[in-house]
Amino acid sequence: MEEAILTGIETRTSSPIRIKRNQHYQSLNTVGLYPAGEGAGYAGGILSAGIDGIRVAEAVALSIVAGRV
Numbered sequence: 035m036e037e038a039i040l041t042g043i044e045t046r047t048s049s050p051i052r053i054k055r056n057q058h059y060q061s062l063n064t065v066g067l068y069p070a071g072e073g074a075g076y077a078g079g080i081l082s083a084g085i086d087g088i089r090v091a092e093a094v095a096l097s098i099v100a101g102r103v
């Protein structure tokens with residue numbers, strides 16, 4: 035644009051891989067590991083990362099109550 039001082043390109047990349055987790059949000063092969071958020075392949079933005087964080091926090095609390103960890 036005429037009045038622009040600097041124009042930059044923004045790339046949007048998210049993790050193409052997903053660390054698998056079971057119904058208790060725990061890693062399939064590492065007990066006590068809870069893959070969450072964008073890096074683990076469960077979110078692609080601030081809101082979805084936040085929601086996934088809440089789900090995993092609830093799952094951790096439930097696992098503690100149920101004696102699964």
Ligand SMILES: Cc1cc2nc3c(=O)[nH]c(=O)nc-3n(C[C@H](O)[C@H](O)[C@H](O)COP(=O)(O)OP(=O)(O)OC[C@H]3O[C@@H](n4cnc5c(N)ncnc54)[C@H](O)[C@@H]3O)c2cc1C
Binds near residue numbers: 073078080
């Ligand atoms: C330039 C840019 C612009 C974006 N704009 C938007 C937008 O406008 N709207 C939107 O919804 N989303 C946007 N996003 C995406 C959004 O930022 C991410 O989806 C979100 O931050 C993911 O949250 P997260 O907690 O899963 O991961 P992250 O926010 O990446 O948090 C991971 C944290 O782990 C830390 N960490 C990494 N390795 C280790 C380690 N070994 N030990 C300890 N800590 C470690 C990192 O330092 C980081 O603090 C943007 C992303 C980028 C890069």
